Amino acid sequence: MTAPQRAFSHVDESTDDVRAKVVQYLDVAASHPEIQRVRANALELFAPADGEKLLDAGCGLGEIARQLGTIVGSAGSVTALDYSAEALAVAKSRDKEGLVSYTTGDIAKLDFPDDHFDGVRAERVLQHVDDPTAALRELARVTRPGGRVCVIDTDWASLVDDGLDKGQEILQFIIGAGVFKNPAIGRTIRARMIEAGLDAVTTLPVTLRFTCPEDAGKVIPIFSEEGATALPGMVPAELSDAFFPSVQRATEQGVFLVAFTMWITVGQVR
Numbered sequence: 001m002t003a004p005q006r007a008f009s010h011v012d013e014s015t016d017d018v019r020a021k022v023v024q025y026l027d028v029a030a031s032h033p034e035i036q037r038v039r040a041n042a043l044e045l046f047a048p049a050d051g052e053k054l055l056d057a058g059c060g061l062g063e064i065a066r067q068l069g070t071i072v073g074s075a076g077s078v079t080a081l082d083y084s085a086e087a088l089a090v091a092k093s094r095d096k097e098g099l100v101s102y103t104t105g106d107i108a109k110l111d112f113p114d115d116h117f118d119g120v121r122a123e124r125v126l127q128h129v130d131d132p133t134a135a136l137r138e139l140a141r142v143t144r145p146g147g148r149v150c151v152i153d154t155d156w157a158s159l160v161d162d163g164l165d166k167g168q169e170i171l172q173f174i175i176g177a178g179v180f181k182n183p184a185i186g187r188t189i190r191a192r193m194i195e196a197g198l199d200a201v202t203t204l205p206v207t208l209r210f211t212c213p214e215d216a217g218k219v220i221p222i223f224s225e226e227g228a229t230a231l232p233g234m235v236p237a238e239l240s241d242a243f244f245p246s247v248q249r250a251t252e253q254g255v256f257l258v259a260f261t262m263w264i265t266v267g268q269v270r
């Protein structure tokens with residue numbers, strides 16, 4: 001894994017190999033039932049409607065932007081923004097019906113006027129940005145009074161396992177190494193929205209659970225094939241030498257279990 005610290009914050013500056021893996025990771029994660037469960041809950045709370053003007057900031061490969069495009073219909077519009085031109089190119093190539101407008105940009109410095117959108121969303125983006133407060137302020141600024149800001153983000157510090165050896169130590173090591181700029185951001189969004197002056201802030205924790213490592217690896221990189229290759233070089237040998245055999249043991253015994261929480265938070269602009 002080349003420079004994992006920047007793989008999601010600066011996709012375009014990564015090597016071809018890392019960029020391809022980021023795209024692959026986003027695709028595999030998006031098709032995972034646990035991520036789809038989070039997204040279904042988020043859609044319900046965000047409540048997009050026919051005719052609305054919406055923004056998906058940090059849209060990645062754009063599957064949610066396209067879904068929103070079908071909901072708002074021709075009377076509405078959806079803009080998909082991402083820092084990565086590469087992610088946007090993939091997103092655009094998949095949008096055969098032209099449901100969405102695409103633009104590169106920084107979520108913390110949006111190039112839209114005040115009160116421009118009826119609703120904005122950002123999924124698994126704030127964990128990767130330098131200044132999540134600025135990002136949240138920008139999302140609120142470009143949303144009209146009465147419009148909604150919906151942030152879906154992870155709390156990597158909530159990751160738990162049952163009986164894996166050194167699992168928590170490895171997680172702490174990775175968090176300490178700065179792979180995620182804001183690893184526990186999910187749980188902080190409610191307070192951040194309230195402090196930013198948003199009204200009617202609602203937050204929903206969704207705990208994702210995985211009962212085999214292949215399945216977990218689709219969403220939690222340390223359990224993926226890529227993680228298994230990269231981890232021994234990233235963490236001290238005494239951690240990885242204990243961890244991998246314990247994953248194998250738990251799998252053989254049919255008792256592998258890991259879980260972590262993602263938070264969906266929605267607030268209304270005054």
Ligand SMILES: C[S@@+](CC[C@H](N)C(=O)[O-])C[C@H]1O[C@@H](n2cnc3c(N)ncnc32)[C@H](O)[C@@H]1O
Nearest residue numbers: 009058059060082083084087106107123124125
């Ligand atoms: C983990 S991916 C999530 C993508 C998508 N929201 C999803 O749920 O599949 C993070 C995305 O945020 C984008 N990103 C990172 N920093 C950003 C920034 N400052 N402004 C806009 N997008 C950013 C990355 O390029 C990447 O596409």
